[in-house]
Amino acid sequence: MARIVKLNSKPSRDIGPIVYVMSRDQRVHDNYALLCAQREALAKNLPLVVVFNLLEKTGVRSREHYAFMRDGLQEVQTELSKHSIEFVLLIGTPSVTIPHFADQVNAASIYFDFNPLRGVRSLQKHVAKTVDVSCTVVDAHNIIPAWVLSDKEEFAAHTIRRKVHKHLDTWLVEPPALHSHNQRLDLSQHSESWESADTVIAQVPQSSIHILYAPGESAARAELQKFVDTRLSSYASHRNVPTVDGQSNLSPYIHFGHISTQRIALTLMHESTEIPLLLKEAKLASYDGEPTKQDSINALLEELIVRKELADNYCFYNTNYDSLKGAKPWATETLAAHSQDEREYLYTKIQWEDAQTHDPAWNAAQREMMRTGKMHGYMRMYWAKKILEWSASPEEAIATAIYLNDRYSIDGGDPNGYTGIMWSIAGVHDRAWFERSVYGKIRYMNYGGLKRKFDIESYITTWN
Numbered sequence: 001m002a003r004i005v006k007l008n009s010k011p012s013r014d015i016g017p018i019v020y021v022m023s024r025d026q027r028v029h030d031n032y033a034l035l036c037a038q039r040e041a042l043a044k045n046l047p048l049v050v051v052f053n054l055l056e057k058t059g060v061r062s063r064e065h066y067a068f069m070r071d072g073l074q075e076v077q078t079e080l081s082k083h084s085i086e087f088v089l090l091i092g093t094p095s096v097t098i099p100h101f102a103d104q105v106n107a108a109s110i111y112f113d114f115n116p117l118r119g120v121r122s123l124q125k126h127v128a129k130t131v132d133v134s135c136t137v138v139d140a141h142n143i144i145p146a147w148v149l150s151d152k153e154e155f156a157a158h159t160i161r162r163k164v165h166k167h168l169d170t171w172l173v174e175p176p177a178l179h180s181h182n183q184r185l186d187l188s189q190h191s192e193s194w195e196s197a198d199t200v201i202a203q204v205p206q207s208s209i210h211i212l213y214a215p216g217e218s219a220a221r222a223e224l225q226k227f228v229d230t231r232l233s234s235y236a237s238h239r240n241v242p243t244v245d246g247q248s249n250l251s252p253y254i255h256f257g258h259i260s261t262q263r264i265a266l267t268l269m270h271e272s273t274e275i276p277l278l279l280k281e282a283k284l285a286s287y288d289g290e291p292t293k294q295d296s297i298n299a300l301l302e303e304l305i306v307r308k309e310l311a312d313n314y315c316f317y318n319t320n321y322d323s324l325k326g327a328k329p330w331a332t333e334t335l336a337a338h339s340q341d342e343r344e345y346l347y348t349k350i351q352w353e354d355a356q357t358h359d360p361a362w363n364a365a366q367r368e369m370m371r372t373g374k375m376h377g378y379m380r381m382y383w384a385k386k387i388l389e390w391s392a393s394p395e396e397a398i399a400t401a402i403y404l405n406d407r408y409s410i411d412g413g414d415p416n417g418y419t420g421i422m423w424s425i426a427g428v429h430d431r432a433w434f435e436r437s438v439y440g441k442i443r444y445m446n447y448g449g450l451k452r453k454f455d456i457e458s459y460i461t462t463w464n
């Protein structure tokens with residue numbers, strides 16, 4: 001099955017539990033990694049265990065993000081237990097804890113969910129080398145598995161859209177339901193307690209974000225339903241208006257894997273009155289006059305599949321996804337040619353973080369993110385481009401934008417974030433525009449553009 005890739009050629013045993021190391025896809029239903037692990041467990045009549053490893057040394061993410069994740073994982077444990085599937089929480093360095101756990105329980109084989117980011121991939125390779133059983137990775141996050149969709153770094157949305165269109169029929173299908181097991185292995189002696197997890201989480205610096213969304217798989221489904229019932233019809237006309245709650249607000253759930261994009265897309269198919277554009281043609285959705293509900297569905301499928309899977313493609317095939325080295329030659333050349341241009345303003349990390357620039361629109365966007373954990377998608381582009389304009393170098397701008405996005409955005413630390421920042425600052429998936437100071441040929445955005453598009457004054461009043 002092409003959703004699966006073997007990480008080693010070691011044997012899968014016929015005794016011991018099948019282990020699924022849950023990481024990016026923190027949900028029980030519509031999770032192909034769990035389903036593939038279960039298929040082997042049922043075929044061999046073996047127990048199934050889901051393991052999650054909480055890092056002891058955390059990065060820039062804030063305590064609020066860990067708390068959101070922790071509550072989602074507790075729901076995973078409860079839901080798994082209804083299916084007689086054991087859940088084990090490990091705490092520590094996963095390159096040590098996972099092989100140790102596999103050894104202690106005599107794992108029959110190990111499954112991982114897919115993440116294109118460097119750290120996760122090298123961890124999975126390390127485990128596959130260290131243990132003496134079969135290790136497999138399953139793309140449970142993308143509708144079309146990343147390696148099926150394309151075998152190379154795609155140039156732009158229009159090149160990957162053609163491939164999405166070609167494959168979508170095959171992959172956008174209802175996933176099988178999870179079965180219940182008739183045997184459950186008690187591995188509680190190997191599991192850390194939630195209290196220990198709380199002790200680790202309590203050491204992560206807080207960031208005073210007040211996350212507006214309830215965590216977990218059922219909350220994610222409820223959020224999707226609320227969006228479908230109240231805002232889907234107007235998504236195409238409202239999604240780019242930062243003063244209106246017009247986006248789906250599903251990115252926190254997608255990022256933590258509380259819901260699959262497959263489930264969202266299938267729900268949208270159900271709401272469709274005609275065959276969605278992506279299935280009919282490899283064309284970008286466009287509309288004259290007032291967009292219809294079907295236009296909204298087409299527009300959301302474009303974001304959810306084309307843009308999102310393009311981001312995974314970029315991070316999968318370009319390991320420099322978070323630095324200027326990941327840009328195309330035209331972009332690095334133009335940015336280098338303008339590296340000595342005078343910057344009208346220069347800000348320190350603290351000034352950025354405290355929303356202390358001269359620009360009320362930028363400060364408002366930063367405050368929206370710091371208060372709610374989510375900046376409006378349209379403002380994200382402006383926000384990142386201004387970091388380029390008011391930083392000493394593009395390298396510094398990329399590092400600042402990644403730090404702020406990962407620290408404050410609940411959906412941060414994600415391929416979408418790295419790709420969005422590289423699009424804004426380094427022209428990734430974009431083309432050359434008119435040349436200007438600092439930006440060179442990178443696409444420019446300004447306050448006047450915001451003013452023409454929506455009521456920027458009202459946005460500023462809300463967040464400042």
Ligand SMILES: Cc1cc2nc3c(=O)[nH]c(=O)nc-3n(C[C@H](O)[C@H](O)[C@H](O)COP(=O)(O)OP(=O)(O)OC[C@H]3O[C@@H](n4cnc5c(N)ncnc54)[C@H](O)[C@@H]3O)c2cc1C
Nearest residue numbers: 247248249250251303304307308377384411412416417420
């Ligand atoms: C500088 C910058 C930083 C960004 N950082 C992140 C991030 O950290 N995490 C993140 O998930 N997205 C990020 N994005 C992409 C996009 O802005 C968000 O996905 C979107 O605003 C999330 O809100 P939503 O779920 O309500 O969006 P909706 O408009 O309702 O879209 C639904 C889903 O489609 C996908 N999607 C939408 N727009 C994009 C896009 N441009 N690229 C890739 N996928 C997309 C996301 O999975 C999103 O959840 C960033 C974009 C930019 C320009």
